[in-house]
């Protein structure tokens with residue numbers, strides 16, 4: 001099985017570790033345990049419609065890195081990034097847009113997906129207030145909840161499809 | 169730390185240490201998990217390993233198979249051959265698996281040209297002190313919490329609206345009985361002064377009634393206000409026994425019949441609020457019945473996610489225009505019900521707090537009868 005490296009980026013407390021744990025271990029904790037440094041997970045995306053199975057090496061980074069992450073050895077040869085924000089915190093959504101730009105600069109041609117997380121906290125029918133760069137045409141944006149698990153696996157599967165198709 | 173089995177203590181007399189001692193010391197430290205070494209060939213296959221920290225590295229296979237954090241660093245490792253004095257460092261990485269987090273490790277790769285091999289040195293990253301972790305958690309936690317406060321603003325707005333509603337209830341609904349009480353007092357005083365003791369007795373009786381009514385309204389208002397904050401305990405509840413107990417405890421006219429039907433499961437839930445909801449709805453159905461031989465039918469349908477209960481009566485019915493307002497505090501449809509008007513408000517508030525729902529079906533085309541449909545979640549999500 002081929003292995004590809006995928007980064008989880010985003011402000012502190014947006015749920016990067018929670019998404020990684022939901023994806024790999026299928027569990028969720030309300031308790032906040034900050035990531036100090038980096039945690040590495042493995043997740044095997046099963047083969048699907050012409051795409052062979054793919055092992056994703058998921059790098060769950062510390063939200064405190066900010067832009068500095070792009071110059072860090074941790075980012076070497078990453079095929080893609082999941083840029084996470086917290087739908088209830090506008091500031092983290094703006095930070096997502098900045099990280100998206102930074103990623104494109106540092107890793108031209110590589111893929112990234114915006115994950116707008118904690119969707120479960122929105123009231124039914126309430127629409128998220130997304131900064132303009134996140135609403136542009138052609139970008140990948142997925143609404144997730146690490147708590148309920150909504151769209152978490154789907155987002156990583158879609159990323160695997162793109163990594164395969166574009167041979168990243 | 170356990171005493172080493174072989175004698176490898178550092179010499180204190182300044183004598184030179186022989187190579188065998190150095191080797192033995194290194195071996196011992198590696199066995200204690202202080203570091204681990206892996207020799208990699210030019211193809212980055214693990215050739216040999218040394219030390220408990222790298223026990224899981226499979227020899228004869230690409231090192232990235234056992235150490236996925238090195239995936240993507242292959243070219244950087246190969247480049248070390250060209251710049252002999254450089255090393256590649258990958259600090260503070262923890263590998264998380266279903267077995268739990270592994271220790272946080274530093275990886276350093278060297279090119280040893282004399283051996284034509286790479287040497288991978290693995291050692292523990294300085295572990296964060298508990299205090300440091302806790303401080304980080306608190307600082308970051310506060311940042312996150314502050315922002316979540318904003319997210320809660322919707323809830324707050326709603327709570328504020330409710331408070332305003334309370335204020336208006338106090339000023340209007342409680343004002344009326346108070347005013348009545350004042351007039352009654354004036355009249356009673358007058359009656360006493362005039363020596364009309366029969367009138368005085370009647371007026372005092374009415375005053376007592378009004379005072380009671382107000383005190384009941386106050387208690388139910390308080391009860392209503394505190395629902396949603398009550399942190400009850402989950403217990404195993406036999407819902408069939410519960411509904412029977414509720415029905416038995418409520419006074420009803422002799423000609424009225426109450427049927428209990430459907431499937432009533434045993435569930436782990438909050439008993440007091442469930443009792444409150446059922447009691448109020450049945451009490452409501454009894455009180456609004458305008459015939460002596462009325463029937464009330466209570467039926468439960470049990471599903472994986474919720475318990476659905478319908479409570480139907482063949483009373484006068486509720487006009488559709490009133491379907492929303494009956495759930496507001498202190499609203500009754502009038503008539504001699506003796507209620508405080510808090511029952512349905514309490515029911516709805518309790519259900520909403522716990523993730524349930526209530527709906528009323530009644531009064532279509534002016535027909536008789538009312539059905540309250542409620543859903544009670546089988547898993548209580550209230551924190």
Ligand SMILES: Nc1nc2c(ncn2[C@@H]2O[C@H](COP(=O)(O)OP(=O)(O)OP(=O)(O)O)[C@@H](O)[C@H]2O)c(=O)[nH]1
Nearest residue numbers: 013014015016017018030032035063118145146147
């Ligand atoms: N309601 C809800 N809470 C979430 C969700 N995802 C994460 N959380 C909570 O948000 C807090 C922070 O989650 P983490 O996963 O630790 O955040 P992080 O992005 O890894 O944070 P750092 O490691 O500090 O960068 C925790 O208390 C989680 O329980 C979600 O989808 N819904």
Ligand SMILES: [Mg+2]
Nearest residue numbers: 016017034035
């Ligand atoms: Mg984290």
